[in-house]
Amino acid sequence: MAVVPTTRIYEGTRIPSPAPTILEVDPAKHNLEDILTINFGPNHPSTHGVLRLVVDLDGETIAGIRAVIGYLHTGIEKNMEAKTWWKSITYAPRIDYVSFQSNELVYVLAIEKLLGIEIPRRAVWARMALAELNRIHSHLIWLGTSALELGAISILWYTFDDRDEILDLSEMVGGVRMHTRYFQVGGLAEDVPTGFTDEARKFLPRMERSIDEYEAILDRNAIWLERTKGIGLLSAEDALALAQSGPMLRASGVNWDLRKIEPYLAYDEVDFDVPVYPNGDVYDRYKVHMDEMRQSVRIVRQCLDRIDETAGEPWVIDDRKVVLPPRHELHTSMESLIHHFKIVTEGYVVPEGEVYAVIESPRGENGCYLVSDGGPRPWRVKFRAPSFAALQATATTVQGCLIADLIAIAGSLDPVMGDADR
């Protein structure tokens, strides 16, 4: 199907001007004396983190809105410039802390692109499996918290049960549940442990049954439909103009998935479909998330088979200028000792250049712009955060909605404030 749809969700553009992210109260439609400005402060019941929305209300209708971010700006990019390449990878997963493998993956891919190295196949399949498990994890958290905010409170417990099982798998490979820092330049930090593929294969049918359950609860639920159908409309043209990506774009009818268009790792060697829905409302975004979870299960199944096939193969490249040599060699080989010393003290150096690497994170296009000066530390790291771009669409999507719909729309934009603020 064509990438950009021909049918239009609404005519023209709803992007406010002059500032696309500020919806001003229109004196023609609202009596300015009736406007009540309230503050969804940085600390609020909705579980999306520290997002502040200053909302102008006319009764229950939203007349104006302005998003204020920056309450979680951590200076990660500046911190990364002060650390060596190896140590800076620990900062990356804390950016988008819900889908923590995405930022790790894109950063490591960017460094590997600059270095010009190709990682072994076993590492590729393990990275893909973990990245897709992380996609399921991120969508589960999204579903749990969005449903919680719209009143389907029990879904939180169901999704977090599944999420715990995914984190068990993550703990098996990385040692910790979140922020494993398992991806390193050159491959993986350690080999995939035995038993991982068996445990993961036991988990996948349970996950499929869970997705069926969630859809059974929500898909045709009258309250869910009332609260999500026709809410938060965003046309394909507006979505592209506002640099949306990921589920926001696919729910507006644009057939765009970077795993298919610009395949990284080995996404061109696995079978999966890309869900695209035409209506551009909150319900379609929900459907995109559910279908993506199913497709991720499919991808993980294929990756697990390949991981088993590549058992015994190396999980990290052999280039001693980048990767530490195996410890047992340090007793016998002088070169290995020198390489180990250089890598541990100075760190490996990355050739001079600039690169922009992108992946399809659960939130959309996650990119890393990297500038290296040929030294042991990054010169400039910039993460193109999908949540940052998604929050720019707030003013466009809430037009004409009631205040209760604001919660549904803010949830469907799927912002993670660590990602938006970095």
Add this chain to the structure above:
Amino acid sequence: MSYADVPGVVETREALGEMTLVVDPARLLDACLTLRDEHGFNVLSDITPTDYLGWGGSGVAGYIGTAGGRDLNSPGSQGLARSPEPKPKRFSVSYHLLRVSDEPARVRVQVWLDDGEPIASVLPAWPAADWFEREAWDMMGIPFEGHPNLVRILMPEDWEGHPLRKDYPLGGEPVRFSDEE
């Protein structure tokens, strides 16, 4: 793909599979509108400012730091085995463009600026530039002309200084050790 008809292109670089068009700052908006309308780059993916102060600065080759120890707060104190090529000006702003269509493509438009030199806002071309430019202003102090709301976005409104510049210290607290009282 030929970008010969894009106005203001000073240099074309291709490296690592990416095409970079270096554009004269005075003609940035024309170039962007041409790229959007004639070449179909309908999505502005990212705007990244970079500060090259201290690029290729001095340092003992292969060792991080100076004789007195490592000072994370001083600019550009890195050990380099080979000095990189010097850059034309202090700041570069890279616009990453994307064409979402049946023939996808990516291109990077780059402008080079001095400290305080203003650059035209590309908001007329892509509304997505709004917050990206605000972030560039907040973090690096690059003034965008024509932006309707150029205020700080990530730092508090009354913050002074532009944190991601190389002459802005990393900040934080020195770590105290117990025998140092």
Add this chain to the structure above:
Amino acid sequence: MLWPDRGPGVFEEEIDNIEDALVLTTVEKAIAWAQSNSVWPDTFGLACCAMEMIAVVSSRYDISRFGMERFSSSPRQADLLIVSGRVTHKMAPPLRQVYDQMLEPKWVIAMGACASSGGMFNNYTILQGVDKIVPVDVHVPGCPPRPEALLEGVVRLHEKIRAGVPPAYEIRGVAE
């Protein structure tokens, strides 16, 4: 018991010492028991630690067995502020405002490395430890701490309350 031959740790000994020193009356002990069994946390999830804080509500780790599943969004109805995540200088005034809105007695758990000390982010924008602006009762280390670690912190807070240890703002003599 996990380690039957292991004696009480440092924390348990200190709590016993405090209990002996403070000598609570029966009424005070009853009040402390009631308070510790119904500490309602405030939803102050900021970053990654918030994900593990929500996990502690889930059925596997179940904070409900301590009577704490009622996370209150309104600080007026909350007893415990679990600061989970990194606090920036921009977020510090709202944090203090939320703390001030809570009614006595109130406790604070600094969850994670970032809330305890700034964590790995020693830079211009992160508050190096929330105990600079709010008095903290329990620090829970980890990045992020496992839900079990947070529960350990919660259990230790309960033991402190039952032993009669006053909340941190009384100990430090800071304005509430």
